[in-house]
Amino acid sequence: MTDVIIMGAKGRMGATLAALAKADEELNLAGVTERSGNTDGLELLDCLVSDKLEELLKAAPRAVVVDFTAPEASLKMAEIAGKHGNPAVIGTTGLDKAQQAVLAEAAKKQLLFWAPNMSVGVNVLLKILPELVKALGPAYDMEMVETHHKMKKDAPSGTALKLAQCLAEARGWDYDEVKQHCRDGIIGARPKNEIGVQTLRGGDVVGDHTMFFFGPGERIEVTHRAHSRETFAQGALRAAKWLSAQKPGRLYTMQDMF
Structure with missing residues (x-):
């Protein structure tokens, strides 16, 4: 024991x-x-x-x-x-x-x-996401949206950062060089080497993370939701x-x- x-x-x-x-x-x-x-x-x-x-x-x-x-x-x-x-x-x-x-x-x-x-699910995602990134190739833009309860103090969430770092490493990027945690105003076209992570806060949401892979003519979404x-x-x-x-x-x- x-x-x-x-x-x-x-x-x-x-x-x-x-x-x-x-x-x-x-x-x-x-x-x-x-x-x-x-x-x-x-x-x-x-x-x-x-x-x-x-x-x-x-x-x-x-x-x-x-x-x-x-x-x-x-x-x-x-x-x-x-x-x-x-x-x-x-x-x-x-x-x-x-x-x-x-x-x-x-x-x-x-x-x-x-x-x-x-969570077991998130850590399994950390194992399989690199395979998805490499299989899709560089033509797919990667973005993420994370949602948590209104009392959460840090943003983006630690889980979002870990997942985004995983995506960056799969592309051979330094996450700190390609991260974009906020967009506002006339920002111009999206750079090729960029990972956007956007934060939502409200209510009593335990934790949702959705990764988007935007490719030519299609979009893939991978979502993990913690219910408790x-x-x-x-x-x-x-x-x-x-x-x-x-x-x-x-x-x-x-x-x-x-």
């Missing part, structure tokens, strides 16, 4: 993770964190509750920390987990290249797993079980687990 600690247990993802961990016979919910003054009701989870991660790690030395909070908070969590020798699974989006580099460096000495999207946060939570808990049996040395991802 794998012990887990859930960060931010009263948040949307944190609450889902805690509930699923309680229901999983292969997991033991060893503890949860929440900010000071916001822990009311968490005692019903029948586990350790604290606003200080260090306290939980001392009580659960082998527990895997699962974090879907914010970039800065996730990096701080990874630092604390590393000092105590605890593995950590991070599903936080919006990490920039410098923050990803910090995690990659830390992962040389501690067990770390990071994926901007934990449980999709991501289940993937993260699966990663927690898997990670506990690995060794440090690199920043693990969903592709490694598959």
Whole structure:
């Protein structure tokens, strides 16, 4: 049985993770964190509750920390987990290249797993999209539209960026050189070497991503829709079980687990 600690247990993802961990016979919910003054009701989870991660790690030395909070908070969590020798699974989006580099460096000495999207479907797409791009050839323009709930703070989504980077790599492009996240005004004709990623926000949409391949006389659309946060939570808990049996040395991802 794998012990887990859930960060931010009263948040949307944190609450889902805690509930699923309680229901999983292969997991033991060893503890949860929440900010000071916001822990009311968490005692019903029948586990350790604290606003200080260090306290939980001392009580659960082998527990895997699962974090879907914010970039800065996730990096701080990874630092604390590393000092105590605890593995950590991070599903936080919006990490920039410098923050990803910090995690990659830390992962040389501690067990770390990071994926901007934990769904099985999205990660299968990351495997098959390069084949589609190469089969269609350079005559097809590639664009993407992503839609999320109105409370999401980062844009484009981490999943959209990962998918778009996958498309760029399949063409042999540097994504930062070809990305177009906003169009406004008289912009002229679309450059050949460009990938547009447009963002929609509203309501309670969990996450939709549609990739468009515009070719001569036809259009192909590939869409992934997440209907529930449980999709991501289940993937993260699966990663927690898997990670506990690995060794440090690199920043693990969903592709490694598959």
